[in-house]
Amino acid sequence: MRTGAGSSRRQQQLDYDYIIIGAGSAGCVLANRLSEDPAIRVLLLEAGGRDWNPWIHIPVGYFKTMHNPSTDWCYITDPDAGINGRRLQWPRGKVLGGSSSLNGLLYIRGQRDDYDSWAKAGNAGWDYASVLPYFKKSECQSRGANEYHGTKGPLHVSDLRLRREIADRFIEAAKAIGIPANDDVNGAQQEGVGYFQQTSLNGFRCSTAKAFLRPALKRPNLTLVTRAHCRNLLLEGKRVKGVTFIRQGQEQTAIANHEVILSSGAIGSPQLLQCSGIGDPEHLRSVGVECLHALPGVGENLQDHLQVRLVYKTRCRTLNDEIRHPLRRWAVGAQYLLTRTGPLTLAASQVCVFTRSRPELERPDIQFHMQPLSADKPAEGVHPFSAFTSSVCQLRPHSRGSVKIISPDVFIYPSIQPNYLSAEEDRRVVVDAIKVAREIAGAQPLSEVISEEYVPGGTYRTDEELLEAARQFSQTIYHPAGTCKMGNDPMAVVDERLRVHGLEGVRVVDASIMPTIVSGNTNAPTIMIAEKAADLIREDLDRR
Template identity: 50%
Template structure:
């Protein structure tokens, strides 16, 4: 039987980063088991390629939630990366950490050592930022972060309109504050996407002490008494077992990590009993505390042709120009991610002077990634509530490790979430009406001018709101006995088992979650090296 010091389950954002950092010690043998395959595909390299990859089952596990009353009984798509690099290989490339106070909140909730001042050095150590240096940014890390490289007249007009409505300009959302409006930063290395695979794992795979097995689906954790000793997995139709002398580290994300814990006897007692699973440790919060950002998209039709990317993709000359701009300069529309410009704003519900709505703007419109852009010249402003109070859960529905668990999102389960989203919609409409932008568009497509009253708009939100793919929180860290992991990310109640991924977040960050997931892995690697 093969034996390693550390077995890492999952080569996603956290797993790839952690594996690279732990294998820096040449005396430490690390095994990474990844259920997906290689990232050798153009759509995984081209920045705008996330439109093609996020719903492609070759690279993405397309989970679906249970019917959700908060969104009119709809089932929500919950794609997660199933490829080395995980969701960092298929996401919209947006790099934003969140508000400083997000991490102070973690510490207040029992995650000692995870306040902003404590995590900032780890944010800095993982990145090389191409913009102006500052005390907030890193210059020597493996992950490359770039400012926006595309200019668009409609986006510029939107920024002017947002400023006219009273919002300040912000040159760096990862600096002193997220408040204000400006361009988004992206994980770009040259003209290509930079993921945890390209930034961390692939360079580290040259080391003799790091082994990566692809298409290796972990089916369970093995134990001797209360100590995790290894994992079982299936690869190419064959079942295998490997042992870890030091730790098994779960990096499967907010869906697969709680699923694997429950299948291995760590979870809610009644759930495990229902499925005939022997109880290893009673952990009632495994799979609970599920959080996500749910966005409302607004779309207007521009009155001028040639500004929206909807027009560009149907013009062979513009397509050629876009290709040359990307090839020669690493810039232009092919270099963008899920949002060009946007920012963080405060509605009347904002608490402690913190933004409570995040805005994302793109000079295009589409039903969802992977679908053709609309034939009319569309322009989109999406937004979500920064600090949702609703909580969902993830539970196994069977003992089959290859079956999807049941995902209950419970969107708008707390009225406050819907109230803030409504106010965000009103703010977006106010920006559209500013003189700096109003002359550019002819009609509001979504939600549409027929939706005027608050009740009308709430109906539109429930009918149109979609996930931003930010599922977190299902293995909450804290120092209380019901927390799944302690502040050192060790699973409570057992030994030799740790969780390092987005599932440990006690509360969802206010903005995109990928950057914070990188930081969790970076900080975890240092804790492990320090013997904590």
């Protein structure tokens, strides 16, 4: 069953060499790289539909595709004591390209030490020197090639097409408090302030579906099936031999001669493992699932970046003024249609800052996303006044949460408990981070155009009050990771070759394998993981 009606022969052919579950940031990369060998038959299963929604391809379209059940899984966390019992919406892509079709397009790799720490923990081949070639392999960098960047990959990375005065002022204010200018936070060092780059080409989003999957679909050895919701893995002893999935109300079975690869993300991958009887025996029994393979770490080690969003009213114009009136929105739309420039090319943020919450730290531990607009909920429209947003998050939180099924039925969403701010260090960092945000806001030339701190507001002053502000005004920055972690300790789920411990014929390849979350946005690292995994899979095939 190829990209459309397909042939009856292909519909009946349900045995393949590799089955990839999830056509997201990782799955599309794997489908491309594995199908490069014409002798390998690949089946790619995606629970969502095709990426036909035009808002997917317009950079600012995430305002329309997030929280939209036709493109988003629309997960919601459990009530979390660390954020005053609030539940947060966790968007995850349910469409070709996965979250790379919904995200804010920001291209960030993380820090050298992130990957070196993975290797030091026993994951050979995951140090920075080993993974850098995979970042370069996927990348088509608009600035050209150098030691850190490539130009021959399918993923287009380009400079922003929108710049505004308030963003320039923010950069100068950050420099005024001692944060160095850095034009390439994905280069020699991450620390500093500068403009983000984004995954886009000629004013359009460059998702992994567009970059990797679309060209590969021309190959006869790659089969894509959309609207295919995987129910469980098929185990024969300690070998995974295939998968069952539901499509158009009918259950189908697909057999993998070599491997099944889970690329369903930090929520979907552990959920499918648990529904298949792979996980913590006590938990599985409690929800009526027979434990077929004990692996207590499945669904544990959940990490996410929690952002505190500070909003400042200004005496100068911001994007709020450009887009809040209907006539101006029409003008913005016309500008985009004619020139592929303007506010509709806006990534999730303009300015990034990587810095230290305390001067004595060895490396940056907080990140800022500065947006030249403000809103309570972006999908509901911007504020009726001039303002900008300064969001700050802790890069390497110590708090750990979990993803646990509550039913054997894979169609019932699992329990998601982030346990935000449960670690004392995280509470200290979030307070210090707000102080740094206020330092930037208090520096020239930014301070001269700020009229008021609107959120959380100047009444929050003491450390206890700032912590309360963090609990009340924080939001996810959409980076769940770590729930099928790589390692060799008792709670590890996969080894350094991403094979599930104790089983044959199954791997996990997505952000869930991160032992510790990377210091920054997670999409580029997930693509890197898939690039490296494709080589590992081919190497293991050659050894057969």
